[in-house]
Amino acid sequence: MDLASFVYLGVTFGLFVIFALIVIRTYNKKNKDKGEVAKYNMLDDD
Amino acid sequence: MEKQNYNYAIVRSFVVWSMIWGLVAVLVGVIVSFQMVEPGLNFPPYLTFGRLRPIHTNAGIYGWAVGVIFATFLYIVQRLCKTPLWSDKLAKFQLYFFNATIIASAVTLLLGYTTSKEYHEMEWPIDVMIIILWVVFGLNIIMTILKRKDEQMYISLWYMMAAIIGVAILFVVNSAAMPVSLFKSYSAYAGTNDANVEWWFGHNAVAMALTAPPLAMFYYFLPKSTGVPIYSHRLSIIAFWSLIFMYLWTGAHHLLWTPIPDWIQTLAMGFSVMLIAPSWGSVFNGYLSMNGQWHQMRENYLVKFLILGITFYGLQTLQGPMQAIRTFSAFIHYTDWVPAHIHMGTMGWVSMICFASIYFMVPRIWNREIYSIPLANLQFWLILVGQLIWSISLWVAGVLQAGMWNAMNSDGSLTYTFMETMVEMYPYWWARAFGGIIYLFGLVVFIYNLYMTVKKGEPTAVTTATAEGRV
Structure with a gap:
């Protein structure tokens, strides 16, 4: 594997870390209620 | 709630024009399916399979x-x-x-101007038009989101923004070319890099144009x-981000067993299999949203379209990763299995959702009751049966084709000539054309129903059960 392939995999890993942080934040108990508000609000757009 | 003055006129216009281009796409699709079984239906130079096929695909993707x-x-x-x-x-x-862009695309493709890149056949002046169009559209949507209440x-x-940004990046990168005249350009990339960029675009166009928007x-x-x-907004958010994270690495599964680096192929294969998780996250979210509401599958024609649509999405996203595995790809790649896979996605998943969306919007934007719910139900069965005949016949054809291509005699020579394998395909190609006609008939019923809705439908209070699809 050359430098380009390590960069490619490095970017992939970096994005995975960001994704993992999003999962942790979304399923944090503190955000439980806030995370579901939008699905009720969208029914009230008439 | 404060009464807003929404712009429905523009929505009405896009509904009408999308249906027109949808009709063109399916009609041309039926014509090319007959050209496959009856070569005499090719009329050179313009009305040949080679020129009509990209019109079918581009009218379907970019028009419909x-x-x-x-x-x-x-x-x-x-x-x-x-x-x-x-x-x-x-x-x-x-x-x-x-x-203007769709018409320019159709005319230049008919005249034989093509980059030869699948789903990106239009030459550079039309690429410029598409980029302007997308920037205008994206700017309007994003600025509207920024002033939300x-x-x-x-x-x-979220899915809408991903589609806008994703398509923009994919299209610009794959459009990079050196023009040598008004209608001829050469790709900025060469050899395997060109192929890799093309399928990075090609597969992710499926993600950002034919997955994210229908999910929205x-x-x-x-x-x-x-x-x-819906069952869970948080689950939908996780499914969204994991889809975004995983999809962009999968394009190279179109290039398994080719000279691109082996590790890129492996990465694409791995991510393709992982992609089952976010896809089925949305499928389960849809199914679980129906808890206690399954009776609406009988009573509400919109739900039928939507749930069948998400079911085909689920099937599509199991079959796709399976095809991305090297060993299976070696068997079915380049056979008729592949167009059957694509058409389950376009005719089953994407179009089912598009039909439901239009059926939902029309009573509200024209302030008319749907003309005939029985006709909507008839259309549902016609497009379902037409699509199943189309896909199932070509899956069988693909397996047969692969089997014949791979068959060898004891001395290592091929058992069948290529022509023998072609002859075996004819019954399945007839079945495909027949399925296409049924689907086309379903589309005509859809357009007739909406035409009559606008012309003769009863004025409605748009929040009634009928306007929402319930009888």
């Missing part, structure tokens, strides 16, 4: 699917953000420029049709 994307996004963004469009003038320009964004808005529509129109919220 993108036309419905424009219509639904412009509708949904106003409703979810509870605010009118940022710019009505920009939206009007987008409508005219959209049709609710702080938290519903999942449909599904997440909006399912709860609006059933009257109950």
Whole structure:
């Protein structure tokens, strides 16, 4: 594997870390209620 | 709630034009399916399979699917953000420029101008038109989102923004070319790099144009049709981000067993299999949203379209990763299995959601009751049966074709000539053409029903059960 392939995999890993942080934040108990508000609000757009 | 002055005129126009281009796409598709079984139906130089086939695919993707994307996004963004469009003038320009671009594409493809890149056949001047069109559209949607009334964004808005940004990046990168005349250019990339960039674009166009937008529509129109919220907004958010994270690495699965680096192929294969998780996250979210509401599958024609649509999405996203595995790809790649896979996605998943979205919007944007729910149900069965005949016959054909191509005699020579394998395909190709005609008939019923709705439908209060799809 050359430098380009390590960069490619490095970017992939970096994005995975960001994704993992999003999962942790979304399923944090503190955000439980806030995370579901939008699905009720969208029914009230008439 | 404050009464908003939403721009429905532009949504109406996009609905009409998307249906026109959808009819062109399916009609040309049926014609090329007959050209496969009856070569005498090719009329050189313009009306040959080679020139009509890209018109079929591009009218389907850019005319029908993108036309419905424009219509639904412009509708949904106003409703979810509870605010009118940022710019009505920009939206009007987008409508005219959209049709000009589609017409220019069709004419140049008929005349034989092509980059030869699948799903990106149009030459560079039309690429420029498409980029202008997308920037205008994206700017209007994003600026409208920025002036929304609710702080938290519903999942449909996330998918819409991903589609806008994703398509822009993919299209610009794959468009990079050196023009040598008004209608001829050469790709900025060479050899395997060109192939890799092309399929990075090609597969992710499926992600950003034919997956993210229908999911935006599904997440909006399912709860609006059933009257109950989706099962979990947080699950939809996780499915969204994992889809975004995983999809962009999968394009190289189109290039398994080719000279591109082996590790890129392996990475694409691995991510393709991982992609099952976010895809089925949305499928399960859809199914679980129907808890206690399954009776609506009988009573509400919109739910039938939406749930069958998400079911085909689920099937598509199991079959796709399976095809991305090296050993299976070695067997079915380049056979008729592959177009059957694609058409389950386009005719089953994407179009089912598009039909439901239009059926939902029309009573509201024209203020008319749907002319005939029995006709809508008839259309549902016609497109379902037509698509199943289309796909199943070609899956069988693909397996047969692969088996014959791989068959060897004891001395290592091939058992069948290529021509013998072609002859075996004829019954299946007839079945495909027949399935296409049934689907086309379903589309005509759809257009007739909506035409009569606008012409003769009863004025409605749009919140009635009928307008929402319930009888």
